[in-house]
Amino acid sequence: MYKLKKSGIRKLLAMLCVVFIFASGIYVSVPTFAQTETKESAISVSSDTVEKGDKFSITVDIKNNPGIWGLKFKVGYDHSALTLTSAKNGNVFDNEDATLPSALDKEEFIYLAYLNSLKNNTTDGTILTLEFTAKNEAEFKPYIIAINVEQAINVNGDDIALKSNNGAVSVVKCVHVSDTKWESDADTHWHNCKYSDCKEKILKTVEKHTVEVIPAVSATCTEDGLTSGKKCSVCGYIIEKQQVVKATGHTSVKLKAVKATTKREGLTSGRKCSVCGETLVVQQVIPKITYKMKKAAKTNGKIKMYKKKKQSSKVVQNVKKGEKVTIVDMDKTWYLIKYKGKVGYVKSTSITWNAKVNVTKGNLRIRTGAGLKYPIISSRPNATKVSVVGRTANGWYKVQIKEKKKTIEGYMYSKYVK
Numbered sequence: 001m002y003k004l005k006k007s008g009i010r011k012l013l014a015m016l017c018v019v020f021i022f023a024s025g026i027y028v029s030v031p032t033f034a035q036t037e038t039k040e041s042a043i044s045v046s047s048d049t050v051e052k053g054d055k056f057s058i059t060v061d062i063k064n065n066p067g068i069w070g071l072k073f074k075v076g077y078d079h080s081a082l083t084l085t086s087a088k089n090g091n092v093f094d095n096e097d098a099t100l101p102s103a104l105d106k107e108e109f110i111y112l113a114y115l116n117s118l119k120n121n122t123t124d125g126t127i128l129t130l131e132f133t134a135k136n137e138a139e140f141k142p143y144i145i146a147i148n149v150e151q152a153i154n155v156n157g158d159d160i161a162l163k164s165n166n167g168a169v170s171v172v173k174c175v176h177v178s179d180t181k182w183e184s185d186a187d188t189h190w191h192n193c194k195y196s197d198c199k200e201k202i203l204k205t206v207e208k209h210t211v212e213v214i215p216a217v218s219a220t221c222t223e224d225g226l227t228s229g230k231k232c233s234v235c236g237y238i239i240e241k242q243q244v245v246k247a248t249g250h251t252s253v254k255l256k257a258v259k260a261t262t263k264r265e266g267l268t269s270g271r272k273c274s275v276c277g278e279t280l281v282v283q284q285v286i287p288k289i290t291y292k293m294k295k296a297a298k299t300n301g302k303i304k305m306y307k308k309k310k311q312s313s314k315v316v317q318n319v320k321k322g323e324k325v326t327i328v329d330m331d332k333t334w335y336l337i338k339y340k341g342k343v344g345y346v347k348s349t350s351i352t353w354n355a356k357v358n359v360t361k362g363n364l365r366i367r368t369g370a371g372l373k374y375p376i377i378s379s380r381p382n383a384t385k386v387s388v389v390g391r392t393a394n395g396w397y398k399v400q401i402k403e404k405k406k407t408i409e410g411y412m413y414s415k416y417v418k
C-alpha cells in the first residue's frame with residue numbers, strides 16, 4: 001500500500017512545476033478573503049499580531065475541501081525573526097495518515113498526508129498548528145508565513161484546484177489592548193491602548209458620535225435653567241453645550257394689611273411672589289385691640305370723633321351734645337372713645353365723666369392749675385364726687401365739684417381720681 005502510494009506521488013511530482021513567489025513585506029489579509037470567497041477551495045495560513053518574545057500559534061486550514069487523497073505543502077517563514085517551536089497535526093487528517101518532519105529548524109516546514117484507504121478526505125478544518133516565538137531580533141513589520149502546496153490529488157490521482165493563501169505575523173511594539181475609557185474629538189470617539197507606555201489610538205475603535213439630546217431645564221425665580229444641548233450617548237462628549245438661562249427673579253406682589261379689631265387679630269402688609277408663591281415680606285400679626293378702660297362719659301357739645309389724635313385727621317363720627325359715650329383709653333389730652341360701635345379720638349375737654357376722689361388718708365388738694373406750683377383752692381376727702389372735664393398733658397384732671405350753691409372748678413392730680 002505504502003509503496004503504491006509513493007510511486008503514484010513520484011509520477012505526479014514530476015508533472016508539477018511550482019513557482020514560489022514570496023511576496024515578503026506585503027500584508028496578507030486573510031479575514032477579507034474569507035468573507036468574499038464562498039465556494040472556492042482554499043488552504044490558508046492564519047495571521048497574528050505579536051510582540052517580540054511572544055509565543056503564538058499559526059494554523060493551516062482548509063475550506064470547501066473538494067476531496068483529497070494526498071497532500072504535500074511547505075510552509076516558509078523568516079528564520080531571522082521567527083523560531084518554530086512545535087508542530088501539531090490538526091483534525092483534517094488522522095495522525096497515522098500525516099507525516100510531520102522531526103527537525104523543525106529546516107528552511108521550510110514540509111507537511112505530508114496520504115490516506116491509508118482508497119477514498120477522499122472531505123473534512124474542513126485545521127490541518128496543522130505551528131507554534132512560533134517572535135525573536136528579539138525581529139523588526140517591527142509583518143512577516144509572511146508562506147504556504148506552497150506542492151501536491152494535492154484525489155483518490156483517482158487527479159490534481160485538485162486548491163487556492164493557497166499566505167498568512168502573516170506582524171511584529172509590533174505593542175499588541176494594543178483597548179482602554180475602557182473613551183477619547184473624543186468633535187466628530188468621533190475611540191479607545192487608546194490601555195498600556196501606559198503606549199496609549200496609541202486604536203483605529204478600529206474609531207466611531208462617529210451617537211447624538212443624544214440633553215433636555216432643557218427651565219429657569220425658576222431663584223435657580224438658573226439650561227437650554228437644551230447635545231451629547232454623545234456612548235462617550236459623553238458634549239457636542240452642543242447647554243447655555244445657562246438666568247433665574248427670572250421673583251414677581252413681587254403686595255399682600256394687603258388687615259386691620260385688627262376688638263374681635264380679631266390683624267396683619268401688617270407683606271409681599272409674596274405671584275409665580276412661585278414664596279413669601280418675600282412676612283406679614284406680622286397685629287394683636288386684637290384691647291381697651292384699657294371703660295368709663296361712662298357724656299359729650300359737652302356737638303363733637304367729632306377723629307381717626308387719629310389730630311383735628312385734621314378723618315372724622316369717624318359726629319356726635320351730638322349730651323350723648324353717652326365710653327372712654328376706652330386716655331393719652332395726654334386726647335381720649336379714645338366708643339360710640340355706637342365706632343371708636344375715635346376726642347379732645348379730653350369735649351366730654352365729661354364722673355369720678356371720685358381716691359385717697360387712703362387725708363384730703364386731695366384742688367389747685368388753680370395743673371401742677372404743684374399752682375395755689376391750692378381747696379381740698380376734698382376720699383370718695384368725693386367730681387366731674388372730670390378735661391385732662392392735661394402732664395396728667396392732671398380739670399374737675400368740677402358741685403356743692404350746694406356753687407361749683408368749684410380746679411385741677412386734681414389724676415393718680416388720686418378714679
Ligand SMILES: [Zn+2]
Pocket residue numbers: 174175176177193194195198199200
Ligand atoms: Zn499599545
Ligand SMILES: [Zn+2]
Pocket residue numbers: 184188189208209210232233234235236237
Ligand atoms: Zn462619542
Ligand SMILES: [Zn+2]
Pocket residue numbers: 221222249250251273274275276277278
Ligand atoms: Zn418666585
